[in-house]
Amino acid sequence: MAPTADTGETLLTLDGVDLGHGERVVLPRVHLRLARGERVALLGPSGAGKSTLLAALRTRLGDTVAWCPQHHGLVPGLAVYHNVYMGRLAEHSALANLWNLVRPLRGPWGEVAALCELVGLDGLMRRPVGQLSGGQRQRTAIARALYQQREVFLGDEPVASVDPHQAHRLLGLIEERHTTSVIALHQRELALTRFDRVWGVRDGRLMIDAPTSTLSLTDLDALYPDADDTVPPGETPEPAAPSPASLPCSRGRA
Numbered sequence: 508m509a510p511t512a513d514t515g516e517t518l519l520t521l522d523g524v525d526l527g528h529g530e531r532v533v534l535p536r537v538h539l540r541l542a543r544g545e546r547v548a549l550l551g552p553s554g555a556g557k558s559t560l561l562a563a564l565r566t567r568l569g570d571t572v573a574w575c576p577q578h579h580g581l582v583p584g585l586a587v588y589h590n591v592y593m594g595r596l597a598e599h600s601a602l603a604n605l606w607n608l609v610r611p612l613r614g615p616w617g618e619v620a621a622l623c624e625l626v627g628l629d630g631l632m633r634r635p636v637g638q639l640s641g642g643q644r645q646r647t648a649i650a651r652a653l654y655q656q657r658e659v660f661l662g663d664e665p666v667a668s669v670d671p672h673q674a675h676r677l678l679g680l681i682e683e684r685h686t687t688s689v690i691a692l693h694q695r696e697l698a699l700t701r702f703d704r705v706w707g708v709r710d711g712r713l714m715i716d717a718p719t720s721t722l723s724l725t726d727l728d729a730l731y732p733d734a735d736d737t738v739p740p741g742e743t744p745e746p747a748a749p750s751p752a753s754l755p756c757s758r759g760r761a
């Protein structure tokens with residue numbers, strides 16, 4: 508499905524909603540808006556609530572979402588082909604799915620093969636996922652999400668286990684095939700270069716909600732309590748001057 512043009516139309520609004528698990532509130536009174544056409548990077552330290560927020564978006568956006576979970580959710584004993592095919596399991600009859608397990612259906616096989624080539628898994632279609640490297644599993648999970656052909660891509664650290672070159676390439680594929688995306692990640696530079704907006708969570712709140720054009724690496728550092736003054740290799744140091752984005756309140760939308 509080719510993405511439609513950015514209309515800026517609101518896809519989802521959270522207006523003072525408590526997000527958490529059962530009785531446990533992780534992110535109280537969240538206010539945010541997701542617009543159609545936006546590419547949002549979701550940042551924050553481990554345990555800050557990124558997965559919690561993604562789960563809330565997924566629930567609310569329903570069938571429009573292609574979902575790429577943090578731990579992949581793949582079946583190790585099944586081949587790459589079958590794991591990717593599972594992205595559209597519900598579109599086929601039980602009989603067709605059963606048959607496909609024994610003898611892959613011609614149409615889906617061709618479609619999955621094309622996707623596997625795109626994500627760099629060509630030649631691995633018949634290999635059980637349990638025999639893949641971490642990066643190969645991650646790309647299988649991305650291929651399964653792409654195969655779903657939905658409007659919105661939600662990914663929980665989908666490029667955490669691949670090299671920087673592959674990360675750019677995979678994010679490019681996700682961009683091409685989805686109108687809107689929200690992706691949790693830890694690579695701050697990727698967040699600034701490949702996304703329109705950053706949502707940053709820390710200490711139980713949305714600390715940053717701002718266009719990337721207004722943010723610097725220093726702003727993003729404020730999300731990480733243990734960050735020292737060392738800039739990771741390959742990232743350009745930023746001046747330490749504070750900006751509004753690092754102030755301890757949710758940024759308004761620009």
Ligand SMILES: Nc1ncnc2c1ncn2[C@@H]1O[C@H](COP(=O)(O)OP(=O)(O)OP(=O)(O)O)[C@@H](O)[C@H]1O
Binds near residue numbers: 528554556557560
């Ligand atoms: N199913 C659950 N039931 C209760 N609490 C949970 C559950 N899942 C996560 N939590 C808690 O919610 C908080 C936020 O977790 P979450 O997984 O959303 O963080 P995260 O930012 O995605 O972390 P990471 O980067 O490590 O994946 C944590 O304190 C975690 O212990």
